[in-house]
Amino acid sequence: MNNVTLHTLSALKQDGKKFAVLTAYDACFAQLVSNAGTEVILVGDSLGMVLQGHDSTLPVTVEEMAYHTRCVASGNQGSMLMSDLPFMSYATPEQAMLNAGILMQAGAHIIKIEGGAWLAETITLLAERGVPVCAHLGLTPQAVNRLGGYRVQGRDESSAQQMLDDAILLEKAGASILLLECVPSLLAGEISRAVSIPVIGIGAGAQTDAQVLVLHDMLGITPGRKPRFVKDFMSESDSIAGALQSYGDQVRAGTFPADEHGFA
Numbered sequence: 459m460n461n462v463t464l465h466t467l468s469a470l471k472q473d474g475k476k477f478a479v480l481t482a483y484d485a486c487f488a489q490l491v492s493n494a495g496t497e498v499i500l501v502g503d504s505l506g507m508v509l510q511g512h513d514s515t516l517p518v519t520v521e522e523m524a525y526h527t528r529c530v531a532s533g534n535q536g537s538m539l540m541s542d543l544p545f546m547s548y549a550t551p552e553q554a555m556l557n558a559g560i561l562m563q564a565g566a567h568i569i570k571i572e573g574g575a576w577l578a579e580t581i582t583l584l585a586e587r588g589v590p591v592c593a594h595l596g597l598t599p600q601a602v603n604r605l606g607g608y609r610v611q612g613r614d615e616s617s618a619q620q621m622l623d624d625a626i627l628l629e630k631a632g633a634s635i636l637l638l639e640c641v642p643s644l645l646a647g648e649i650s651r652a653v654s655i656p657v658i659g660i661g662a663g664a665q666t667d668a669q670v671l672v673l674h675d676m677l678g679i680t681p682g683r684k685p686r687f688v689k690d691f692m693s694e695s696d697s698i699a700g701a702l703q704s705y706g707d708q709v710r711a712g713t714f715p716a717d718e719h720g721f722a
């Protein structure tokens with residue numbers, strides 16, 4: 459695969475073509491995910507739950523994100539590498555610049571931060587300094603204590619309008635990508651059409667420009683009850699490489715997610 463850049467992703471959106479995103483936290487899986495043609499690899503702070511066994515993403519540090527970003531960068535074969543800034547590492551624009559610098563030097567091509575309008579200034583400052591930003595809206599897991607649990611967001615009219623307004627504002631502030639997590643499918647579609655930057659969805663229905671899943675979830679490794687938006691691609695495949703390929707194929711064909719994976 460040729461190196462995937464922001465230009466690649468916006469051209470896909472303009473052509474009405476969908477792209478695939480998966481998490482990875484180590485070199486070996488990064489190589490498999492990348493070789494499957496997955497356009498973007500996310501080094502998510504979900505590693506706090508998936509790798510470290512915590513019950514939230516809050517304990518994850520910038521140093522840990524930098525370590526896993528280096529691991530993934532060394533296995534990556536041309537995917538765009540996105541890394542999460544973890545909880546409280548971008549509480550001020552100054553902290554965001556310092557910590558984004560650490561992740562970019564570890565090998566990230568773009569950083570992701572969770573929140574709405576309050577991030578506008580941070581996003582502008584980062585973009586001006588050469589750091590592309592993905593803004594994560596909807597269910598923002600770093601705010602789980604404030605949200606009172608992992609719940610679908612934007613269900614009433616005023617919070618839906620707020621999310622749409624935030625999306626437009628953050629695009630204007632200089633965000634390069636948006637990510638919507640656990641948002642009603644119709645609202646996610648509306649937001650995706652209202653902005654010209656690519657929108658990645660998880661639990662956000664089929665109308666976003668791209669999809670992301672946690673690697674261990676889509677391989678059926680994660681113990682316990684699987685969330686509604688997760689599909690186990692390993693159960694219909696006889697190899698990990700095959701499961702990764704079929705995820706990408708189904709995302710690009712628009713057959714994953716199906717209605718049953720979304721929220722009304």
Ligand code: KIV
Nearest residue numbers: 481502503504660670
């Ligand atoms: O940390 C992560 O894996 C994420 C995705 C679930 C979007 O932020």
Ligand code: NA
Nearest residue numbers: 502503504542
């Ligand atoms: Na995350």
